[in-house]
Amino acid sequence: MSPSLQSIMGAGALAAFEAPGPVPSGLPAAAYTSDAFFALENERIFTACWVLAGFAHELPRSGDAVPASVAGRPVLLLRDKDGEVRAFHNVCRHRCLKLVDRPGNVGRVLRCPYHSWTYGLDGALRAAPWFGGRDPRLSPPGFDRRSHGLAPVRSAVWHDWIFVNLDGTAPPFEDFVAPLARRVAGLDLMRMHHLVTLDFGEVAANWKLLIENFIEPYHVQFVHATTADQPLPDHYTVNEPGCLGCAIDVSRKAGKEDVLSGDSRFLTLFPNFVFGLYLPDQVGVHLDTPLSPGRTLQRRAIYSLAPEAPPTGRVERLAELWRAVHREDHAMCERLQQGRASDVAIAGGALSPVWEDAVRGFQELVVSRLRQSEPK
Ligand code: FES
Numbered sequence: 184m185s186p187s188l189q190s191i192m193g194a195g196a197l198a199a200f201e202a203p204g205p206v207p208s209g210l211p212a213a214a215y216t217s218d219a220f221f222a223l224e225n226e227r228i229f230t231a232c233w234v235l236a237g238f239a240h241e242l243p244r245s246g247d248a249v250p251a252s253v254a255g256r257p258v259l260l261l262r263d264k265d266g267e268v269r270a271f272h273n274v275c276r277h278r279c280l281k282l283v284d285r286p287g288n289v290g291r292v293l294r295c296p297y298h299s300w301t302y303g304l305d306g307a308l309r310a311a312p313w314f315g316g317r318d319p320r321l322s323p324p325g326f327d328r329r330s331h332g333l334a335p336v337r338s339a340v341w342h343d344w345i346f347v348n349l350d351g352t353a354p355p356f357e358d359f360v361a362p363l364a365r366r367v368a369g370l371d372l373m374r375m376h377h378l379v380t381l382d383f384g385e386v387a388a389n390w391k392l393l394i395e396n397f398i399e400p401y402h403v404q405f406v407h408a409t410t411a412d413q414p415l416p417d418h419y420t421v422n423e424p425g426c427l428g429c430a431i432d433v434s435r436k437a438g439k440e441d442v443l444s445g446d447s448r449f450l451t452l453f454p455n456f457v458f459g460l461y462l463p464d465q466v467g468v469h470l471d472t473p474l475s476p477g478r479t480l481q482r483r484a485i486y487s488l489a490p491e492a493p494p495t496g497r498v499e500r501l502a503e504l505w506r507a508v509h510r511e512d513h514a515m516c517e518r519l520q521q522g523r524a525s526d527v528a529i530a531g532g533a534l535s536p537v538w539e540d541a542v543r544g545f546q547e548l549v550v551s552r553l554r555q556s557e558p559k
């Protein structure tokens with residue numbers, strides 16, 4: 184049985200986090216450093232929620248296959264012959280080899296490299312050669328191919344974003360996405376097209392620190408002093424059921440070129456969908472993949488809503504700006520992670536009730552999801 188939330192975090196630290204007060208504490212350090220806490224998150228959050236797993240534009244053709252990692256499990260995203268994106272457990276049903284280990288096109292069937300078991304793009308097992316003996320077509324008595332197809336994973340695609348729910352218990356996808364969809368209802372996301380993806384590789388920080396950093400505006404004026412021109416007083420936070428984040432409506436005309444300076448929305452769906460809207464016509468989505476308590480993979484896909492093609496050099500300048508912004512954020516998130524090795528961090532620090540209430544909302548969601556599944 185997994186250890187209890189209380190035993191991992193320490194009864195005192197958990198009680199202090201949950202104690203009401205005018206200035207709330209943050210999550211105790213163990214939530215960011217403990218292997219046991221990370222394992223609980225995988226069991227109770229990343230298997231049970233809708234989780235962003237990939238980008239549909241990276242599988243444009245039938246047979247395109249992209250491996251993903253969700254809750255530490257290998258997952259396969261596959262474009263079938265009818266053009267639909269499907270998700271499966273990325274595991275051969277023979278000896279459980281990880282089937283696809285890099286993005287590519289598998290053609291009309293997916294063949295395991297070990298003993299050549301072969302699957303259709305619908306996941307059905309088409310052939311298990313020589314499995315029953317010296318005749319390649321022979322199956323052992325009692326072996327039913329129909330029950331040895333790839334194991335499907337519940338999935339949904341919203342615009343370019345592929346979500347999966349490993350245990351099948353998450354609410355209907357439309358309900359999950361509705362709070363964010365409502366907030367961007369005035370935009371024609373159907374017009375959106377992909378410009379560029381930035382791959383940051385591994386960031387030496389817990390996945391929650393990357394999300395928390397995205398949904399508080401407090402640091403922007405200090406950390407992004409040269410890459411952003413978004414004064415703190417123009418910001419407000421978004422802390423509603425199902426959608427956490429912050430936003431800015433700038434009260435004056437932007438003064439600087441090629442810095443973040445317009446009206447923006449920084450919104451998340453729990454646990455890992457991170458959506459940035461930079462009005463009038465830019466969208467950025469992060470794919471954060473937790474690897475361990477202190478390591479997270481991060482990529483950022485950038486899209487345009489403008490009908491016309493971007494002018495020459497614009498995409499490269501945008502990419503450069505976003506690389507700089509992420510570098511600034513990563514430097515802080517990595518130091519937040521390092522700070523959590525200190526005994527001082529056991530108490531979780533303090534959160535601004537004005538600017539970090541969405542951070543607090545996010546942390547409460549983490550704790551409540553972990554508690555919900557606690558054995559009584
Ligand atoms: S493990 Fe896949 S065919 Fe043997």
Ligand SMILES: [Fe+2]
Pocket residue numbers: 396402403406407512
């Ligand atoms: Fe930032």
